[in-house]
Every structure is written in C-alpha cells, then in structure tokens.
Amino acid sequence: MVNKLHSIVASTTAAEALERLFLVAGALGDRMAAGLAERGLTRARAAVIWLVHREGPVTQRRLAGLLDVTPRNVTGLVDALERDGFVVRNPHPTDRRATLVGLSQLGRTTATRLAAENHAGATRLFAGVDAADLHRFVSILDHVLTRLTPPSAPDEQALR
Amino acid sequence: MVNKLHSIVASTTAAEALERLFLVAGALGDRMAAGLAERGLTRARAAVIWLVHREGPVTQRRLAGLLDVTPRNVTGLVDALERDGFVVRNPHPTDRRATLVGLSQLGRTTATRLAAENHAGATRLFAGVDAADLHRFVSILDHVLTRLTPPSAPDEQALR
C-alpha cells in the first residue's frame, strides 16, 4: 500500500519534470535560433560549422554520419554555407571522389563567437544556482540521457 | 581573488550544464518524434491535437496564437489533421467567418494515449531519482526558464 502510494506520487512528479524539461528545451531552442538568425544562420547550418570547427576539415560523408542526416542533406547545407562564405570545399588529397569541408575565416570567427556567447549565456542562465545543486542537476540530466539513449551508436550522438 | 576563482569555476560548470541540457533536449525530441511518427503524426500536428484536447473546440485564429505561428500555417496543419481523420472543422455558431476545430474520435483516443505514454515515459526516465532531488531539478529548470522567458507574453508560451 505504501509502495503503491509512493509510486503514484513519484510518477506524477516525473511527468511534471518532463513537462518542464520540454518547456525549457523549447524556450532554449527558440532563443538559440533567434541568435543564430542574427548571423544569417539556422540550427542545422550552425551545427555544421560547429562540427567542422571541432573536427577540422571533414568529408561530407563523415558530416552526414556525425549529423545523422543523409548525404543529400549535407550537400544542401554545405551549398548554403559555402554561398554565404562560412565554409569552403576542397578536394580530398587522396580520394578524388571525396570533398573536404573546412571553415573560412568568417566561419572560424563565427564559431569562436558562438562559443563565447554560448558560454556567457550559460553563465547568465545558471547564475545564482548553488554549485552542488548544479552538479546534481547535471547528474539527473545524465541519468535521463542514459535511459534515453540506446547503448551503442558510435557517431550518431556526437553533437546532437 | 576568491570571488574571481569562484566565478570561473561556476561559469565553466554552467556551460557544461547547458551542453548537457541541449543533449537531453535533442535526444528527447528525437524520441518523441519517433513515437509520433508511428501514429502518422509530427510534432507540429501533435501540438495541435494536444491544444484542442486541452481547450476544446477552438478557432484557427486562436490556435495560431496558442502555437505562436501564422494563421496560414494553421490552415496547413489542420488540413493535414483533417485529411488523416484526427480533427474536424465545424462552422462557428455565431461568427460565420470563423471555423471551430475539434477532435474526432480518433483524435480523442490519440490524445489520451499520447498523454498516457508521455506519463509512462516520464516515470521511466526519472526512475530512481530521489524525490527531493527531482524537486530541486525542477526548481533549477524554473530558474532557467525565468531567465529565458521575457516577462509578459500572455499566450505565446501556453504549450511550447
């Protein structure tokens, strides 16, 4: 009886937590999209810039794997980023089928500025949260992530 | 000096927390989209069903406000949902310009099933998390949400 009551209370609170998590995720996503739009970027394109910034020049095939989208999709994203001057396409030194995508100067400065803004934004959002509480907060996020992400999957969750 | 060191540590952890939050949000979104796809739904369409389920029959104009999208967008979403049998359009009793969007029987059972699955999923995701920790977790999410959402905005954040 006690157990049953306990589980009911716990599950209700879990639903509230999930609802709140969705709310924060949505607001966070909107805020990020707005910031990116000011630079003429979208989330998908910013993800490409971010990945290339972390990985160095990569083939589109690899990008498709890292982003977990189709190669055709990468073609479109890189087309737009190249047109807007964020990335450059270069021939692969040994494999003449492949293309290496690298950052232009604009792409590099954009990546570092986005990282700085991200860092500043995070500091502002969590300002006033006790260090121990923040640590527990991250622990719970990890807990959720573990139950959410199927084990295995080597590249798929690299950024997303 | 102590203060400076403290702020450096805190800001670093905040960036980690934000990164983890993005990770969870992405995985959560993917999971949800996959579940909806099994029922022939997308996130945008499910949001309509969810709102109509909560509000009862609503005009498309009101839906546009609640979803924070353009009226034209609502037309498309309702078109698809009506075609697939989730909602029905009915004339507004007093305003002949307006259309009331309501749930069909399929829409109702879908809404209740999605709610049940959501509840079960939340319970599973947070299983093993201490009640006090979960409460603090939600408090931090609220803390972040407060700093993220500009005060005012009456309808905009109704669901999102």
Added chain:
DNA sequence: TATTGTTATACTCTATAACTATA
C-alpha cells in the same frame, strides 16, 4: 562491386502578401 557526392523529386514546417467573406 562499393563508395562519394550529386541531380531529381517530394513532404513538412514555416513565413509574407494578396484576396474573399464576413463583422
């Protein structure tokens, strides 16, 4: 024969602008 990137085609979400029918 397999892989890399592309063209072709299509669906979904989203937006702005112009228009019709009503208030």
Added chain:
DNA sequence: TATAGTTATAGAGTATAACAATA
C-alpha cells in the same frame, strides 16, 4: 475598417531513388 481563413509563393530541412565519377 477590421478580422478569419484562404490562395499564391517562397525558403529551409528532411527523405528516397537514380546516376556519375572514382575506389
């Protein structure tokens, strides 16, 4: 004159399928 919903048009992200060049 203002409002509800639509048609017209467009951009962005995504997918599958077919194809060329190269491994």
